[in-house]
Amino acid sequence: ETGVTQSPTHLIKTRGQQVTLRCSSQSGHNTVSWYQQALGQGPQFIFQYYREEENGRGNFPPRFSGLQFPNYSSELNVNALELDDSALYLCASSYLARGKLGETQYFGPGTRLLVL
C-alpha cells in the first residue's frame, strides 16, 4: 500500500459527457502526476501538479484538465468524452524538491473508465 487513494474505482460514461476523477496523495508528498493506461500499454503521462500549479504536460488535448488543492489532493477532469478515453487512469504522488534529483512516484490503484 502506498497511501495514494483514488475514486471512484470504476466509472461508465457515454460519449460527450464529462468526468471528474479524484486522487489523494500520500502524506508528506507535494506533487501529483496523472497517467492514462490503455489496455496492453504502459502508462502515458497526462500532466503533473506541483504546489497547485501545472508542472508539465504530456501530449493530451486541452479537454483534459486538472486541479491540485492546498492539501495536495488532485482532480482530473475530462470533457467531451470520446470512446478512446476508455482506459485506466492512474494518479501518482511524490515529493518534489526544486533543484534536487531523485523524485520517486508512488501510484494509486487507478480509476477504470469505460466510455460507451
Add this chain to the structure above:
Amino acid sequence: AQSVSQHNHHVILSEAASLELGCNYSYGGTVNLFWYVQYPGQHLQLLLKYFSGDPLVKGIKGFEAEFIKSKFSFNLRKPSVQWSDTAEYFCAVKGNNRLAFGKGNQVVVIP
C-alpha cells in the same frame, strides 16, 4: 522527449528459472530509471530505482537491475523466479517532470 523500449512482451517460464527483462531508454539528460511491477488485480508498485552511484541496484523480492550507460540499458534480473512473480513489469525513465514507460513485459511463471 524521453522514451523506453521493452522487448519480448510476453515471457513464460517455469519456477526456479532465471529471468532477464531488457530495457533500453532514450534521454539526453541525467537519468533516473525505475522498474515497476503490477501484480494481477493490484496497483503499480515500485520494484527498484537508479538515481546515481553503484550501477547495480537491488530491489524487493530478490530483483536487481544493472544500469549500463554506454548501452542506454537498465535490464532487470532475478536468478530464480517463483509463481508469485507472475505479473506485468514496466521500465520507466524520468525526465522533464514525467515518467516515460515502456509497453511492459507480461511474465507468467508456471509452477
